[in-house]
Amino acid sequence: MLAKVEVLEPEQYELWKAGKPYQVTGVKTPSSDLLAAAQSSARLANAKLPLPDQGAKLVQAKGCTACHSIDGSAKIGPSYKGIFGHEQELLDGTKVTVDENYIRESIQKPQAKVVKGFNPVMPPYTKDMIGEEDMNAIVAYIKSLN
Numbered sequence: 001m002l003a004k005v006e007v008l009e010p011e012q013y014e015l016w017k018a019g020k021p022y023q024v025t026g027v028k029t030p031s032s033d034l035l036a037a038a039q040s041s042a043r044l045a046n047a048k049l050p051l052p053d054q055g056a057k058l059v060q061a062k063g064c065t066a067c068h069s070i071d072g073s074a075k076i077g078p079s080y081k082g083i084f085g086h087e088q089e090l091l092d093g094t095k096v097t098v099d100e101n102y103i104r105e106s107i108q109k110p111q112a113k114v115v116k117g118f119n120p121v122m123p124p125y126t127k128d129m130i131g132e133e134d135m136n137a138i139v140a141y142i143k144s145l146n
Contacts, residue, residue, distance in 0.1 A: 021091055021119050023111075055141025058134055067122065070145055077122060078115045084143045089116040100139050107135070 008016060015021070049057070059065055059080075067076040078088070083098045091114045096102055105112055107130060110122035130138070 023120055051137050051140040052144035055137035055139070058138050059141060077118055080142045081145045084146050090114060091116055103139050103142055104135060107138070
């Protein structure tokens, strides 16, 4: 049996119990130096792959698929399957069309526009952590899943 355990502070637990969104604090992300080294080696290894294939490797390597599915199944975060070009409703009730800019913003500033039905738990990935080339590959991969 596989299960996910989330440890919450009492205030977060009360929000969760009430079905309200809560903010997770203290989430640790890999160091920038470690990620930069991994990016450099990954770029060399993936240089001959088409951009979407590079993106597929990156979302696996960076752990994105721990929270985001690629087949439409439910996970902690929204699935990547079929989202590009489609409208998503956000927690605040507004709607946004998933385009390249939205994907980039959701990776770099994930708390800015959270999809309805999900909690704002994703940590931000700065430009130091995911460079422009890798970001382009990830966006190309998500687009390819339509």
